[in-house]
Amino acid sequence: MLRVGRVIALPLHPRALLWTALYVLLLVGIAALTLTLGRLGVPLTRLPAVIAGAGEGTETFVLERLRGPRLAVALGAGAALGIAGALFQSVTRNPLGSPDVIGLGAGAGAGAAVTALLLPGAVPVPLGALAGSALAMAAVALATGSGLRHPGRLIVAGIGVAAMAHAFTQYVVAVLARDEASVLHSYIYGSLGARSWDHAATIGIAVALAVPFAAALAGPVAVNEMGDELADSLGARAGRTRTGAITLSVVLSAAAVSVAGPISFVSLTAPQIARRTTGAPGPNLAVSALVGALLLAAADLVVQQAPAAEGLPVGILTMALGGVYLGCLLVREWRKGVL
Template structure:
């Protein structure tokens, strides 16, 4: 029988309505929903605009006509100081830190299948705050606060891992254990803030609320290294996570181990959050809100890992721009602004879940 043209075309998810094929080199072709690609492009444009505003606004800002040449390496005098010391490192750290938190939240929410799930829920941020506080009180000249925060986050996650009895495989136990660890870590943090001297307590409070002030290029290299290593690993998890949304039995029937997928996603989520916390402190709610906004923009299923990364970066850059330029609350830690944003969004999600349950 003669084979028609239609018979020779294999079925492909890239040919579904609403999907496009994105090629990376001659061997890799990835199916991408057009709605997701359009949303990602729009977020990139907004992120570029927010970055330009961060560098140009205010009394010390670089004038917009001078910004392209400054970015090309021709900055001198005040512009060089603003770009290389004052705002440039802070902006680069904000983009990568927000992206790391957004990707971390997308991975965690995909595993738990819970819109209220985030690494904050399992005590990572609280553990980081406790680690920073302990380093400031007990080992002030031995362990830097950022290193203490990283160690605190990792210790908190180790305690959660052991407490569940099943590692990171059971989302329900994970959340319950995380709440308990977060409560203990918060108690330790409050004790330290009460016990240390007033000046040290003020600096420590700023850090444990999440701050981007006085960031350096070393901080930028650290968090960008974490993010760039994590992104390909997250891409490898995208298909198993998408299959896992259909249920463990069906996922296993398609040849994907749901337990291994969940463990890998949670472990990568923890690494991303710990890396972000080590350079900026436990900035709250970015990991909660970015994946949820991604889902509502695209109105489609799936973990939306790349879009959540971009949205996390945009949210944190906008929050930091507000922290720098809002005269009413000068020099407040950026984490307080994300708390306000995240608290309002969390209230919206809770009301939405409550109404759907009626």
């Protein structure tokens, strides 16, 4: 058990440590490939020097303007989504739950559509996406009649809000001119193209501020998985823990949306991969963050380098991977006799 003061206690498991080390190595490998592959890639032998600031003109441009910020945003947004999904699934006790399910991504797309249609050039599209996600969460909280405390009502209300937001977005895209609709493209499906260090700083600060709160919630969230009555009897305060965890999950997801648009399925699959590989109980926040960062960075590497995926928004690829994962999960549960 790793303790930080009297509030934070993090359990350590040998298998989890082994998988954590493996994920870190994979993440370093994906980062190196992102920076070195392709016609504009920095040669691997030159990469340490370029990172240290001794690069030549083209090498420095690639690292500082093209691939460096994009990689940093992918890592930060992926980690944020991984933590968000782990918290959400743990407190709702639903392996198929995530902020995507309750309409955050759909609300972001609708907000971006409104911004592009009614306030072109006046309000940045990312700000519209962020406002749309906030309004979607407010609508879900109001629709449940109990805020964010009741998991069943939350998911049902979220599905309804997401459906309405998707319908509105598709209407806007259908009536907009082609040039205007192209602006919306990345904020409907999610994209890491044309990212800057400002975007990287935004998601980096959001994750850094959220980590202490997530760590403090890890213990109560793990207890909450055993049921509300037992959690309350052990002093975990199930209702308060659930509200805090879902709120933090929504904030992290909204931060990811603000820099990359609604990236689908990362927050759904990352916690499940983390839990199944480590075999450790509880939300597995650190490993979920690593897996989320790895999934998004790997998907972005594919859309940058694979000819068949060239120019594809990374959110479409993560959506496809998420669909495959859900299919495998359903087959697995069917074979176990659960379905």
